[in-house]
Amino acid sequence: MTRISSLNYVEPLFRPPSEANSLILQVTNGCSWNRCAFCEMYTAPQKIFNPKKQNILFSEIEKAAMLYPETRRIFLADGDAMVLSTRRLLAIMTLINSCFPNIRRISSYCLPRNVKAKSTNELKELHDAGLGLVYVGAETGDNQLLKLINKGETFTSTVAALQKLKTAKIKTSVMVLNGLGGKPFSEQHALNSALLVNETKPNYLATLVISFPNGQDRFLAYFPSDFQLLDQTGLFLEMEKFIENTALDKTIFRSDHASNYLLLKGVLGKDKQKLLEQIRLALSDPDKVMLRSESQRGL
Numbered sequence: 001m002t003r004i005s006s007l008n009y010v011e012p013l014f015r016p017p018s019e020a021n022s023l024i025l026q027v028t029n030g031c032s033w034n035r036c037a038f039c040e041m042y043t044a045p046q047k048i049f050n051p052k053k054q055n056i057l058f059s060e061i062e063k064a065a066m067l068y069p070e071t072r073r074i075f076l077a078d079g080d081a082m083v084l085s086t087r088r089l090l091a092i093m094t095l096i097n098s099c100f101p102n103i104r105r106i107s108s109y110c111l112p113r114n115v116k117a118k119s120t121n122e123l124k125e126l127h128d129a130g131l132g133l134v135y136v137g138a139e140t141g142d143n144q145l146l147k148l149i150n151k152g153e154t155f156t157s158t159v160a161a162l163q164k165l166k167t168a169k170i171k172t173s174v175m176v177l178n179g180l181g182g183k184p185f186s187e188q189h190a191l192n193s194a195l196l197v198n199e200t201k202p203n204y205l206a207t208l209v210i211s212f213p214n215g216q217d218r219f220l221a222y223f224p225s226d227f228q229l230l231d232q233t234g235l236f237l238e239m240e241k242f243i244e245n246t247a248l249d250k251t252i253f254r255s256d257h258a259s260n261y262l263l264l265k266g267v268l269g270k271d272k273q274k275l276l277e278q279i280r281l282a283l284s285d286p287d288k289v290m291l292r293s294e295s296q297r298g299l
């Protein structure tokens with residue numbers, strides 16, 4: 001279902017791959033941070049951050065409920081709907097619950113700083129109102145790289161947010177960006193990202209490949225002039241190092257976003273060796289694995 005043509009979405013609209021069948025409600029426009037070096041999702045002039053006016057949003061929820069009353073999953077867009085106050089989020093979720101009798105899960109992207117701004121009790125209230133899953137773009141566990149890419153977060157702030165969400169019983173899906181630190185940071189990016197997921201044990205883990213649909217210049221400006229991005233082999237070697245160093249029990253791992261060359265799926269840890277074998281095969285004999293071509297990749 002994803003989007004409803006009669007709702008007033010401000011394009012472009014993004015959602016995680018796993019929300020392909022969810023109804024998307026755009027409760028805010030853009031991202032309140034919008035300063036990450038690699039991210040151009042919300043840089044168009046019409047995407048300047050602002051929350052949607054409550055009366056407009058509420059009438060959209062009612063309209064969507066009339067069209068799709070059987071909806072079971074709703075994704076709150078855009079980049080960090082969790083920046084809204086708990087009071088406002090609860091009002092939205094209360095209306096969703098009353099309009100959609102079959103609703104099973106409400107989800108959203110979420111920045112660690114959104115979580116810091118809420119108490120554990122507030123997060124529990126949101127969970128009880130239906131917030132079942134948040135997608136946290138950790139990007140990396142490496143502090144040096146987090147600073148360079150202007151993420152505005154640290155290893156510690158990301159770990160604290162993920163642990164707080166867990167205490168509130170809100171499931172977490174963590175995203176790590178393969179290739180984010182190019183050649184110079186590849187090893188420390190892989191090792192510290194593994195440390196971050198080991199310490200937080202998210203329910204879901206996804207790796208995306210850094211991509212530049214509008215060119216690399218904006219991103220490269222954050223790094224020294226001799227900075228080099230990874231080629232495909234470098235990306236696979238980084239993934240190998242990352243997976244090798246994970247120590248997880250039952251995290252569902254997906255590397256199936258449109259940006260990835262190599263599609264990987266499994267549960268970490270039980271499928272760790274199988275995933276490593278697939279990566280190693282892609283390195284040694286790429287013709288024997290299904291790789292996305294450049295033209296098949298996208299955002």
Ligand code: SF4
Binds near residue numbers: 034035040080137
């Ligand atoms: S916080 Fe997320 S949406 Fe916002 S600029 Fe960074 S990567 Fe983009």
